[in-house]
Amino acid sequence: MGKKGITKRSEDYSQWYLDVIERADLAENSSVRGCMVIKPYGYAIWENIQKNLDRMIKESGAKNAYFPIFIPKSFFSKEASHVKGFAKECAVVTHYRLKESEDGKGIEVDDSAKLEEELVVRPTSETIMYDTFSRWINSWRDLPLKINQWANIVRWEKRTRLFLRTSEFLWQEGHTVHMTHEESEKEVAERLNMYVSFAKEYLAMEVYSGRKSQSEKFAGALDTYGAEAMMQDGKALQLGTSHDLGQNFAKVFNIQFVDKDGQRKYPWQTSWGASTRMMGALIMTHSDDNGLVLPPNIAPVKAVILPICKNDNRERILSYAESVYKDLCSEFNAGEILFDDRDYLTVGEKFNEWEKKGVPVRIEIGEKEAEKSMCQVVRRDDGEKFFVDKGILGIELKNILKDIQEELYQKSKKNLVSKSHRVESYEEMKNILKGDGGFILANWCGCSECEEKIKYDTKATSRCLPLSGMNKEGRCIVCGKPCREEWIFAKSY
RNA sequence: CGGGGUGUAGUUCAGUUGGCUAGAACGCUACAUUCGGGAUGUAGAGGUCGCACGUUCGAGUCGUGUCACCCCGACCA
Numbered sequence: 001m002g003k004k005g006i007t008k009r010s011e012d013y014s015q016w017y018l019d020v021i022e023r024a025d026l027a028e029n030s031s032v033r034g035c036m037v038i039k040p041y042g043y044a045i046w047e048n049i050q051k052n053l054d055r056m057i058k059e060s061g062a063k064n065a066y067f068p069i070f071i072p073k074s075f076f077s078k079e080a081s082h083v084k085g086f087a088k089e090c091a092v093v094t095h096y097r098l099k100e101s102e103d104g105k106g107i108e109v110d111d112s113a114k115l116e117e118e119l120v121v122r123p124t125s126e127t128i129m130y131d132t133f134s135r136w137i138n139s140w141r142d143l144p145l146k147i148n149q150w151a152n153i154v155r156w157e158k159r160t161r162l163f164l165r166t167s168e169f170l171w172q173e174g175h176t177v178h179m180t181h182e183e184s185e186k187e188v189a190e191r192l193n194m195y196v197s198f199a200k201e202y203l204a205m206e207v208y209s210g211r212k213s214q215s216e217k218f219a220g221a222l223d224t225y226g227a228e229a230m231m232q233d234g235k236a237l238q239l240g241t242s243h244d245l246g247q248n249f250a251k252v253f254n255i256q257f258v259d260k261d262g263q264r265k266y267p268w269q270t271s272w273g274a275s276t277r278m279m280g281a282l283i284m285t286h287s288d289d290n291g292l293v294l295p296p297n298i299a300p301v302k303a304v305i306l307p308i309c310k311n312d313n314r315e316r317i318l319s320y321a322e323s324v325y326k327d328l329c330s331e332f333n334a335g336e337i338l339f340d341d342r343d344y345l346t347v348g349e350k351f352n353e354w355e356k357k358g359v360p361v362r363i364e365i366g367e368k369e370a371e372k373s374m375c376q377v378v379r380r381d382d383g384e385k386f387f388v389d390k391g392i393l394g395i396e397l398k399n400i401l402k403d404i405q406e407e408l409y410q411k412s413k414k415n416l417v418s419k420s421h422r423v424e425s426y427e428e429m430k431n432i433l434k435g436d437g438g439f440i441l442a443n444w445c446g447c448s449e450c451e452e453k454i455k456y457d458t459k460a461t462s463r464c465l466p467l468s469g470m471n472k473e474g475r476c477i478v479c480g481k482p483c484r485e486e487w488i489f490a491k492s493y
Numbered sequence: 494c495g496g497g498g499u500g501u502a503g504u505u506c507a508g509u510u511g512g513c514u515a516g517a518a519c520g521c522u523a524c525a526u527u528c529g530g531g532a533u534g535u536a537g538a539g540g541u542c543g544c545a546c547g548u549u550c551g552a553g554u555c556g557u558g559u560c561a562c563c564c565c566g567a568c569c570a
Contacts, residue, residue, distance in 0.1 A: 023562085033561070089569070124570085158494075158568050165569075218570040226570075241570050273570080308529050348530040355530095366529055376529090 014162055016287045019357050020045065020279065023162055034160025034167040038276070041357060044300035045279055046170065050150065052202050052297070053172060053274065056194050060187075062146035062174050067128050069152070070119035075127040078252040082126065085219020089155045091121040121154040126220065126245075126271060129175050130253040137177060140259050143267060144187070145177040153275070163280040164237070164493045171275035177255065177267045181246070184268035188244045191272040192225045195240030198274075203282045204295035204408035205229050206416045207239055208439065208488050210464035215448055218271075222246035228463045228488065229281050229412075230419050234437025236463050236490035237281045240274035285415075286381075286408055292358025293381055295408050296401035303328070303397060304338040304354045308347050308366035321365040324375060324390060331394040355380060360404050361397060381408060420488075426477050433458040433491065440489040443474030450478035454489060463488045 020042030024035035038046065054064070070093060077083045097113030122128065129147065137145060154168050174191060178184040192209055199205040209227040217224035221243040228236045249255070250266040259265050286293040296302055305328070307321035318341060325339040338359070340350055354362055364376040375393055378385045381404050388396045419438030423429045429440050440460065444450060454477075455461055469486035476483050 085570080155569080159566095212570075216570075221570080224570060238570075243570075271570095306529095310528065343528090346528050346530085346532055348528085348532075350531095351529095352531045364529070368529085 016283050016292055017042075017163060019292070020283065021163055034157065034165075036162060036166045036168075038170075041300065042279065045282075045294070045298060046276060048298045048300060049202070049278060050172070053198055054150070056198060057148050057172065057174060060146065060190065060194065061144070062148040062176065064149065065147050066149055066151065067125050067132065069122050071122050071125075071128045073118045073120055075131055076120050078127065079220045079249055082220030082249075086123045086155075089157055090123055091154050091156050093119040093121065122151070123153060123155045124273075125149060125151070125173055126175070126249055127253070130249050130255060130269075133175075133177060134253050134255045137255055137257050137267065140179055140257055143177055143179050143257060144183065146174070147176070148172060148174040161493070164277055166276075169276045171273050173271060173273040176270045177250075178269070179257070179259070179265075179267060181268045184270050185244060187270045188223075188225060188242045188272070191270070192227065192240070192242040195227045195242070195272075195274055199227060199229065199239055200409060202295065202297045203278070203285075204297070204405055204412055205239070205281065205285050206409065206413035208416070208464060208466050210466035210469065210488070212241075212464055213446070213451060213462040213487070215451060216462060218243045220245065220248055222248070226464055228439075228490070228492075229285060230416050230439060230490070231281070231284045231493075232415070234419060234491070236439065236492040237277070237284070238463075238492070239278055239281055240272070242272035243270060245269040245271060285412055287358065291356030293408070294358035294360060296360045296405045299358065299360050300335065301338050301357070301359045302332060302336045302401055303361040303363055304340055304359050305363045305365060306340050306347065306350055306354075308364055313367060313370075317365060317367065317370050320370040324363070324365060324393065327390070328394055328397065331398075360401060363393075379404060423477065429454075429477055429489070430458055433460050437491055439463070441469070441486055442477040442489060443472065443483055444485060444487045445476035445479055445481045445483040446485060447479070450476055453478050458491075460489045460491045463490050463492065
């Protein structure tokens with residue numbers, strides 16, 4: 001009756017994904033690869049992310065809309081660096097019809113149904129949205145325009161990785177248009193901060209945020225900003241990005257507005273997004289060897305009630321547990337409290353199942369509890385157990401959930417700090433990256449030669465230049481030239 | 494796209510120098526006994542050995558091709 005345990009996380013992150021996603025196992029010989037199936041429990045997590053992030057997005061003034069998944073090839077190729085950045089990972093639709101094959105043994109593409117112009121399956125929606133924006137925007141009165149879209153995205157990556165770089169993923173992409181660069185820069189910063197606070201308040205994650213280097217920026221942007229989280233294995237994972245697009249797209253899509261002074265002008269644009277990868281980060285950050293650990297603010301199920309009964313006391317305990325369940329249901333939203341009265345599983349199996357799924361709190365109800373009109377509450381994050389009076393369970397539970405949320409965040413913060421290393425020499429940097437990894441804080445002159453060398457020597461790339469890294473006098477970790485920017489480097493997913 | 498590895502039951506894998514009716518564990522189904530940390534017993538279901546071609550009297554096993562997956566590169570907000 002030994003404990004089986006799931007595979008140690010250090011060996012295989014995918015053990016944590018079992019209840020959340022699985023590899024799409026499509027028909028044999030199918031060239032659709034690297035896709036995921038999001039399971040109901042995983043989708044419930046995504047819905048909680050959507051719900052809360054969507055609220056923050058709307059608070060920024062953006063409105064939700066939906067644009068086509070198909071982008072005419074000609075749109076796509078208008079912005080030179082944009083197309084260069086995405087060209088190698090696009091799925092392209094060339095035909096619109098199938099026909100029965102000559103030998104009657106199957107279906108084949110009907111060559112007579114070839115599209116005049118190929119359609120690109122969106123790898124991001126800048127181009128198709130901005131073509132429309134050019135017709136929506138005429139006057140300064142039409143600005144700022146703030147549009148958000150929840151959609152699926154396809155990027156035919158050479159190498160996929162379950163959850164972190166799948167061929168198809170879900171995301172939210174925001175696109176805004178402003179009169180001045182000052183205004184669009186403010187938007188870029190605010191949306192970056194939105195992702196940082198979302199990570200903190202909902203995902204219970206501490207991140208570094210700042211400007212990306214020129215080599216890491218979005219294809220077509222002036223500047224890209226990102227939020228970077230640190231995983232338990234010392235690798236960085238980007239949570240969200242925010243781009244200052246300048247007037248690059250406005251010029252090629254001919255988005256113009258007549259300003260108050262009567263002049264036709266190109267507006268300034270931004271785009272920003274966060275994807276299902278965020279769930280990957282969430283899971284990889286908090287989980288332990290017993291499975292997922294979900295922050296209460298994002299967990300689909302906040303607490304599970306487990307009656308523990310024997311044959312001779314079953315009815316009594318079940319009816320007591322049910323009254324506890326009803327009490328709690330009146331204080332929580334539908335589905336947030338679960339009553340697990342399955343009698344074909346042993347208690348141990350149930351404990352294990354809910355632990356694996358990361359339900360923040362388990363409420364045990366057995367002989368002792370029923371007698372004293374109490375409940376035993378067990379926290380998923382630290383395993384702490386205590387008795388709570390039935391009468392105050394609802395209030396207590398809310399406090400406990402709040403406490404778990406806060407402690408998970410503090411733990412994440414501690415992890416980020418302990419995995420961040422300010423280095424003074426290139427040797428030190430190489431040694432750390434060869435060992436446990438983590439974030440390296442180091443002065444860098446900003447030239448691409450030094451960045452390339454770091455990448456070649458350590459496989460780490462620059463992650464971002466945080467606010468705190470500006471105006472830090474020092475010498476470039478590689479070439480030794482005096483410089484005043486302290487960048488963050490890390491190996492990343 | 495280059496280098497390495499792997500495809501056998503739902504899952505993880507074993508399968509000898511090519512040889513007889515294809516193996517285990519877990520999971521699944523039924524019944525009974527259980528139930529405060531991953532239960533036990535009995536019975537049962539479950540396979541075109543990734544796919545194609547080849548070598549052979551005979552292929553899960555050897556060869557070629559192909560497809561998919563994993564790792565490392567290249568690539569990648």
